[in-house]
Amino acid sequence: MSEREPLQGRxxxxxxxxxxxxxxxxxxxxxxxxxxxxxxxxxxxREAVRLIAVSGVPGETDAYQPxxxxxxxxxxxxxxxxxxxxxxxxxxxxPRFSSREAAALIAGLQYLSALPEQADRQxxxxxxxKLSIGASARPSEVAVEERTSDADLTxxxxxxxxxxxxxxxxxxxxxxxxxxxxxxxxxxxLDDEWYLRGWCHTRAAVxxxxxxxxTGVQATERPISHHAGDVILPDALFEASDADLHVDxxxxxxxxxxxxxxxxxxxxxxxxxxxxxxxxxxYHRLKRLVAGLPGVITVVGPPAARAQVAEWSEEALxxxxxxxxxxxxxxxxx
Amino acid sequence: xPQNEATVAVEERLFSLVLALLATEQGLTKAEILSTVQGYRQRYRRDGANASLxxxxxxxxxxIRELGIPLETVEAxxxxxxxxxxxxxxxxxxxxLPREVTFTPEEIAMLSxxxxxxxxxxxxxxxQRAIMKLRSLGIEPxxxxxxxxxxxxxxxxxxxxxxxxxxxxxVVTFTYLRAGGSTPRPRTVEPLALVQxxxxxxxxxxxxxxxxxxxxxxxxxxxxxxxxxRTFTAGEPGxxxxxxxxxxALWQAQVATIRTEPGSEAETRLSKRASGxxxxxxxxxxxxxxxxxxxxxxxxGPEVMVVRPDDLRDAVISRHRANxxxxxxxxxxxxxxxx
Numbered sequence: 009m010s011e012r013e014p015l016q017g018r019x020x021x022x023x024x025x026x027x028x029x030x031x032x033x034x035x036x037x038x039x040x041x042x043x044x045x046x047x048x049x050x051x052x053x054r055e056a057v058r059l060i061a062v063s064g065v066p067g068e069t070d071a072y073q074p075x076x077x078x079x080x081x082x083x084x085x086x087x088x089x090x091x092x093x094x095x096x097x098x099x100x101x102x103p104r105f106s107s108r109e110a111a112a113l114i115a116g117l118q119y120l121s122a123l124p125e126q127a128d129r130q131x132x133x134x135x136x137x138k139l140s141i142g143a144s145a146r147p148s149e150v151a152v153e154e155r156t157s158d159a160d161l162t163x164x165x166x167x168x169x170x171x172x173x174x175x176x177x178x179x180x181x182x183x184x185x186x187x188x189x190x191x192x193x194x195x196x197x198l199d200d201e202w203y204l205r206g207w208c209h210t211r212a213a214v215x216x217x218x219x220x221x222x223t224g225v226q227a228t229e230r231p232i233s234h235h236a237g238d239v240i241l242p243d244a245l246f247e248a249s250d251a252d253l254h255v256d257x258x259x260x261x262x263x264x265x266x267x268x269x270x271x272x273x274x275x276x277x278x279x280x281x282x283x284x285x286x287x288x289x290x291y292h293r294l295k296r297l298v299a300g301l302p303g304v305i306t307v308v309g310p311p312a313a314r315a316q317v318a319e320w321s322e323e324a325l326x327x328x329x330x331x332x333x334x335x336x337x338x339x340x341x342x
Numbered sequence: 343x344p345q346n347e348a349t350v351a352v353e354e355r356l357f358s359l360v361l362a363l364l365a366t367e368q369g370l371t372k373a374e375i376l377s378t379v380q381g382y383r384q385r386y387r388r389d390g391a392n393a394s395l396x397x398x399x400x401x402x403x404x405x406i407r408e409l410g411i412p413l414e415t416v417e418a419x420x421x422x423x424x425x426x427x428x429x430x431x432x433x434x435x436x437x438x439l440p441r442e443v444t445f446t447p448e449e450i451a452m453l454s455x456x457x458x459x460x461x462x463x464x465x466x467x468x469x470q471r472a473i474m475k476l477r478s479l480g481i482e483p484x485x486x487x488x489x490x491x492x493x494x495x496x497x498x499x500x501x502x503x504x505x506x507x508x509x510x511x512x513v514v515t516f517t518y519l520r521a522g523g524s525t526p527r528p529r530t531v532e533p534l535a536l537v538q539x540x541x542x543x544x545x546x547x548x549x550x551x552x553x554x555x556x557x558x559x560x561x562x563x564x565x566x567x568x569x570x571x572r573t574f575t576a577g578e579p580g581x582x583x584x585x586x587x588x589x590x591a592l593w594q595a596q597v598a599t600i601r602t603e604p605g606s607e608a609e610t611r612l613s614k615r616a617s618g619x620x621x622x623x624x625x626x627x628x629x630x631x632x633x634x635x636x637x638x639x640x641x642x643g644p645e646v647m648v649v650r651p652d653d654l655r656d657a658v659i660s661r662h663r664a665n666x667x668x669x670x671x672x673x674x675x676x677x678x679x680x681x
Contacts, residue, residue: 017352017353019467019474020352020353021357021406026474027478029478030477033480045477065358065362066379070377072380097361102479103409103475104412104436104438105475106410107410108410108468108509109468109469109475110410112457113453113456115459115465116456116457116465117453119459119538120452120455120456120492123487123492125486132452141440141442142439144410144411148509150508150582151537151538151582152537153586183645194489199493200540220610220614220615262564262565265497265498299662300637302661302665303668306668314669317669318666318669318670321640324640324658325666326644327647328647328655328659
């Protein structure tokens with residue numbers, strides 16, 4: 009993961025305590041295999057091995073005699089970058105999870121209950137109890153609502169696994185509806201929104217689709233022509249483009265996280281007020297964003313952006329005053 | 343500062359301490375630890391001036407316990423209360439992952455994916471550490487969940503301080519803006535659980551102002567969460583489950599009827615989660631919080647009209663009035679400078 013933070017003292021301790029039972033299990037393993045398996049740089053593994061090799065217990069003499077220390081096959085390690093533990097001290101098993109570690113995984117699993125793989129709930133149910141048993145104290149009370157997966161997610165997921173295309177109708181933020189044919193490559197989510205990343209044949213480009221804007225999702229027999237390895241799927245769900253419009257807004261500094269995806273730059277104007285420049289693909293997106301955060305952000309300019317935001321609410325108000333188009337009156341129980 | 347102090351890395355000292363405490367049956371006294379264990383012994387002074395080493399040891403104990411390692415203290419028989427004779431140890435049976443806890447390659451894959459759900463803050467760090475411990479078992483994950491990139495955000499500034507208070511059973515205070523209220527009020531609470539429901543983080547807590555359990559939306563907490571220095575006794579497990587089932591019950595009980603513009607984005611998106619589609623393009627939507635639903639419905643502008651309930655309808659109308667007014671007045675300050 010590109011966002012990984014450097015290891016702190018505690019994390020390094022966890023690595024040492026995890027590496028020993030792993031090495032015992034493997035007998036002999038190359039530094040590069042161990043690094044790939046733990047998702048670390050080879051040098052981080054070497055550093056840990058060097059430390060393990062000189063560590064141990066004070067022993068009866070309190071002098072850390074050779075017999076009280078771990079040891080490795082130094083020739084193998086130095087010449088061939090291979091690790092073998094030749095002497096063990098005390099440690100021979102995996103450590104338990106802390107209550108917070110177990111809680112983090114449990115809450116993550118609860119969130120994953122929305123995946124089609126979890127339709128029968130058996131894997132997650134059994135994992136939740138294993139994590140509780142494997143924790144040194146009661147997992148802390150953090151939980152995510154469990155969801156059932158919807159039919160479209162299931163259809164698309166099967167297509168990702170099978171490597172076949174999907175088709176659906178897609179409505180964009182302008183309310184335009186279009187039939188799309190897509191090579192589904194990855195399913196992503198952000199809180200309770202789910203997205204499909206894939207190669208769009210209709211647009212001949214990589215696109216991101218929100219599941220709740222799709223209708224009539226159909227699996228097809230056609231194999232995909234673009235594979236995940238062939239195209240670049242950017243990490244960010246929302247990407248800046250040169251064609252983006254720039255809009256200046258004002259808001260309370262506390263509210264910045266609410267619009268973090270759109271911010272191009274910010275400037276503090278008072279203690280707790282901020283002026284920010286946002287990037288948006290079009291004003292349709294902007295007016296929805298601003299109307300959905302009422303009183304939180306105010307568009308300062310350009311004037312055309314202000315006008316569109318105002319009109320969006322004025323049209324809505326007109327509906328309530330003159331209910332004829334989308335009649336509000338009870339049509340009567342038929 | 344003694345010259346050799348920097349020569350022993352933090353992790354070497356922590357690792358040596360864990361090994362020494364695992365190896366001892368009867369425990370080691372603090373003096374024994376400081377004078378013999380790698381990383382301490384280099385700085386230990388026989389004349390007894392070890393105050394800073396003492397503090398180091400206290401911090402290291404916290405770090406080790408934070409990893410879920412059961413570092414315990416044993417009082418000398420007949421000498422309770424005498425800290426000099428207090429012994430420290432890590433019982434091996436409680437350190438080792440129980441033998442019956444085993445995982446299949448499919449389970450390892452699912453747990454690894456669960457860990458990636460968190461991309462920021464303490465949950466991310468801790469789930470990465472849990473995965474490191476899982477890797478120690480040497481089980482290769484299968485490829486059953488390749489092709490997913492799920493993510494939950496914890497962007498409310500109140501999240502981290504509340505999670506830490508929750509684990510330490512600390513009473514906290516914060517200022518809270520009630521739904522539909524205009525004046526934030528101070529609350530003093532005992533945090534019981536943090537839950538995410540309908541994509542929103544909520545705190546379930548015993549509210550000491552009213553002596554009852556209450557649910558607070560993290561996004562409505564204004565300013566900083568502060569600890570009070572007081573702690574409380576942890577209750578029975580299950581608070582998170584309780585909170586989620588109360589929220590579900592509330593969601594079930596509240597229904598709005600809306601009309602959507604045919605063919606609009608609102609129709610597509612809201613139909614998907616409607617519990618009922620009645621005649622004339624009407625949708626029924628369950629909800630837990632009127633103000634949050636009003637915010638969301640307002641974002642759809644003229645594509646949505648609320649039919650009932652009246653308070654939701656009024657909430658949406660007043661949002662549109664405020665939004666229209668804020669953008670019809672001449673822009674404050676520097677409109678001329680904008681592109």
